[in-house]
Structures are given as C-alpha cells and as structure tokens.
Amino acid sequence: MMRIGVFSDSHGDLEALKRAVDHAGHLDFAIHCGDYYEDIVKVLGNTPILYEGVCGNVDFVRHAPLEQLLNLGGVSIYVSHGHLFDVKYDLNRLFYKGLEVQADICLFGHTHVAQILEKEGLILMNPGSVTRPKGGKKVSYGLIEIEHKIPNCRTIIF
Secondary structure, three states, X not given: XXXXXXXXXXXXOHHHHHHHHHHHOXXXXXXXXXXXXXXHHHHHOOOOOEEEEOOOXXXXXXXXXXXXXXXXXXXXXXXXXXXXXXXXXXXXXXXXXXXXXXXXXXXXXXXXOEEEEXXXXXXXXXXXXXXXXOOOOOOEEEEEEEEOOEEEEXXXXX
C-alpha cells in the first residue's frame, strides 16, 4: 500500500507543517498544494520521503509549477492550488479540468477548508490548512492510501 500525505496552505509555519507530517506517520510520498510550497522542501528536503507540489497565489518564489499531473500507485492525481479555478466560489472549473486531464483525483487548497467530494467518479480533495483553518475548524491535512490502484482519500483533523 502506498501512503501519500497531502498538505496545503502552510504559509511559512515550518513547525506546523512538521507537526502534520509527523502526525501522518509513515509516508511514501507527500504533495503540497501551494501557498508556501517551499515549506515542504524545507521540512522534507533531507528525509527519504519523496515530494512534489505546486505554487499558490502567495508563493513569491516560484520553484514549482502552477499545476501538475502525477501518477502514483497507478492513480492519476491532478494538483493545483485552486485559485486559478475560483474554488472559493464553486468547484465546477476544477472538476472539468480533472475530466479533461483524465485524473482520478483532483487536489487543491486555497480555501483553507478540508473537504472531499466525489462526482462522476472523480474525487475532489482539499486537505485544508496546516496553519490557518477557516470556519472555526482545527488544522488538517489529507491522506491518500492506494492499494491495487484503488485510492482511499480522507482528511485528518487534529
């Protein structure tokens, strides 16, 4: 089984991101959905955990793309911060992008609200924020477990 940690909106708080990574336990891979992508580089750069990510709307240093399509464990995962798809208003544009690139999962951040929605076989997942959750929620991250090319997605609030 492959375990993927999904983190977003760390906004420079390396300790908060490290707590989330530690809380996740064993990870085979990590994905950062933007707004301080560099945080994942700093936290995981000297560890054996492989990682990828995208830039968000407040990533001033652009060492990552604005979007990525990854294939992990036989599952196609589209990653975007979400701001280019207006995810604060609705998820339609992101949903259609996911269909266009034939993704199994679309990961996004930007709203600071953890959520998972499945529509027509496409999973839309926001891990929330490891530092600044909205709506009175606690900090959160996402966890994807893939076994036999079947993903199990959940958000972890802690």
